[in-house]
Amino acid sequence: MRRKIDWLPGLTSLVCLVLVSIILTTRPVQATLLEHNQLDQELTAVLREAGFTGRIEASLESRLGRKINPKLADIGRLLWFDTITGLNDDNTCAGCHSPTAG
Numbered sequence: 001m002r003r004k005i006d007w008l009p010g011l012t013s014l015v016c017l018v019l020v021s022i023i024l025t026t027r028p029v030q031a032t033l034l035e036h037n038q039l040d041q042e043l044t045a046v047l048r049e050a051g052f053t054g055r056i057e058a059s060l061e062s063r064l065g066r067k068i069n070p071k072l073a074d075i076g077r078l079l080w081f082d083t084i085t086g087l088n089d090d091n092t093c094a095g096c097h098s099p100t101a102g
């Protein structure tokens with residue numbers, strides 16, 4: 001007498017579902033990665049064209065033509081992030097200006 005394997009169709013369906021899910025999810029991810037890579041290259045080209053180096057801090061003293069006074073810089077930093085400079089004590093300079101982007 002042959003034994004009935006009643007779990008086989010269920011297992012086959014599950015395997016098919018997993019395979020279809022893998023195929024459906026990996027293709028868009030690859031396309032998205034490609035788009036991101038292209039976007040990164042475009043952004044890199046624009047930044048290079050604008051002379052952006054990402055090392056602006058390193059050239060600060062030469063652009064100012066003097067040394068940075070660390071104590072004054074600290075006072076400026078504290079004021080920049082303090083709400084006492086806001087009209088209603090509810091905003092800081094950094095609330096609108098990014099310290100890295102102006």
Ligand code: HEC
Pocket residue numbers: 080085091092093094095096097
């Ligand atoms: C509510 C938003 C806001 C806050 C808070 C703010 N700013 Fe501004 N700031 C601006 C805007 C918007 C401009 C650009 C105005 C324009 O270009 O016409 C500007 C321009 C400037 C400029 C001129 C920049 C340039 O290149 O000409 C300086 C300097 C400046 N802000 C300093 C400060 C300081 C210091 C503080 C904190 C005491 C501060 N800002 C807080 C919005 C803000």
